[in-house]
Amino acid sequence: MNIEQVFENQKNFFRKGNTRNFEVRKANLEKLRDLIANNEKEFCEAVKADFGKPYFESFSTEIYTVLHEIDYHLKNLKKWMEPETVGSSIVTFPSRNKIYKQPLGTVLIIGAWNYPIHLTLMPLVGAISAGNTAILKPSEIAPETSSALKSLISESFDTGMIAVVEGAVDTTTELLNQPFDKIFFTGSSRVGKIVMKAAAEQLIPVTLELGGKSPAIVHEDADIEVCARRIWWGKTINAGQTCVAPDFVAVHKSVRNEFIDQSKNVLSQFFRDDYHPGGNYTKIVNESHFDRLQNLLDQSEVIFGGISNKENLFIEPTIIQADWGSEIMQDEIFGPLMPILTYSDPSELIERLRDRPSPLALYLFTKDTELEERIIDEVPFGGGCINETVQHLGNPNLPFGGVGSSGMGSYHGKYSFDTFSRNKSIMKKPFWPDPDFRYPPYDDMIVSWFKRIFS
Template identity: 40%
Template structure:
């Protein structure tokens, strides 16, 4: 039996003991994970520095801070999430107990990505633990140092049988995918996503696919251009452009292009100085393969800002491309690097048509001071998420579901959404062996009269909230009537 098969088998046996179903045990594991992030902060940040040249501050800001917030939320709310959830009843079931109970799925496989290797790997793990599952964690092999820290240190804090870490490359991942899981959670690109889904189909395993795509950014003529371009530059060049929800390209009217280029140039210098290569806040491309891929993408486009590069250091400066054509190389795939193409278009309607011609993106950005423009973009397009007048920050809101649609993914996570995604929401109805006379309408022989009664009892909803409010109002009315009578007639 291979290492991967052993890990899955042990996780299955550990889940079958039932210990992960205990809510207090889940909270204990979540607190241990919280302690891991605190006590191993130095090792985490050092690994990120070696893999992606992220500084310690950048590591905490974009990797661990969100995890700390997610852990705090899960620890505080998991008992509420796991509790039975009452639902609306009809007259037929008004005397019954009817609710939804979130139950663990079983053993979950979590396959992480390399661009934010801690954030996108541990965040679904938090939800898996909170939901009471076992989880096999497969970090990306591309971030060698981060994967090693996960493999060595995570088992010192978590139940190593319930939450094993399996490292390795394509071969190890393929072996894992041959095993039966109860859910697979994958973050990465759509090409691999299709392979994940095909492997999962053999076992009828449900999947959550957090993919990517070309996330458009429309800049309207009615906006504060300096602020808009600063936010676009931040969203695009953070992590050297290696962010699944980075604005992939800009759409604007032709007359705006020159000013947009100038404002983005100012923002780049403000963020990364006039020499980004020496700036500690500017990262590097993950490896030589991706460096060459990105350099190839801008071969047939005109550089307006940046373009400097160093293959030995995997460095590509923040780069803006002007007058980009729809058939340019850089427009044929997700860039996932520090290139920002600008495509001049005729206005909002043309921008919407252009966006709708392509695959549905993971994120869609629109900058405008006109609420009508924002609403039109929202109502006439489809995307995993929409953000107006900023970039990336919707990812940080735990109450918002984060996920794709169509080619950009399926399923969602963050906060309670992760808990629900990795739970079976079981419908429960508890009856008593009484009131059998009411059930006669459903038993043979079937008649029109019985159908009429069934129609009445099933189609009429019984609103407990309404009757509860009515009862409360009645009690308050009686109280005030009694109070007034005492004050005015016996005073």
């Protein structure tokens, strides 16, 4: 496939106005919805073939979430597309002023392997909704899903509207050389820097959805049993291979032992019939990722769990004793290993968190509204939950995105529409009045009158 030709084909398709009006956008969203719903089984089987994700997890996190997003756009798109009327000012009176929501053009969406359908198609919903054409680059680390996306999308959409380009680093590099109107990237901070550098060469705007070490904080007044259930639910989804998974737990020292005991009980209940990768638990995606996690495990003090099997890429959810300087606390884990740290002074904890790179998410478990307000106000993070984990992603009324090293820009719901749109400001004036004093030549009297009227 000649990438330059694919790109030019999309630019020409967009210039012909094939994506702009409401009915076309609506029809394309409905077509994408039918594609996903009618091929649910094929998509879920592809994800399972790539890294053994159980059917329920694939359906709930890959299929349902995107269908829900499409339905939300279909319900609200017409309203979002309407020009926004804004007020005039004394300087521009009389005039009528509007902000038009315009598509950007041809966009590049680079998906991620850990949720290969969701993280490729979720931003696509926003791109279609905003009236763009899109080239998708699924992750080569999930080849079966990438192939399914290419096959099914090419059957349903003109490549001028949506094209799927498969490949590895060389392909991505060639794509980044094209003068796209927007690049949307989901992945690691390391690759995000490469994407941003390439985009900067052509002044292409970017949205980066990255990651980081998202903390879960368990304060002394929290319901420890509920905390353990919700934290381990967020951690064991996709075997911890989730950008917003709780990466570590900072627990008040007075409830540390209780939290560990409840964690053991919760994991025993969640997986009472043992672990079955592909059945009730997800594999680690490949040997390289397994080896990285195994190396962290070998260096750690295991409190509970720790069983692994390279043959089937299985790593058990594991509770690890850690401190801020531990090796496992240096980078995002992206797996089912959970370091436990303790704190006694919330102010000291806040300082520790502020000294670290800003995470994509933060989860606070407490009944203390003063502490809640301090954490929200003083600690930089993308978004999060109070007394819950991960579920903020399921509300299309909330923007999802990072800050600092965890990303820039946001999407979901109307925020996706806005991410792939640009505001065009238009002021309309009548031919009358047209006072002479606004035109040269200017004298001291005009300056004096101007200051009286406008100062």
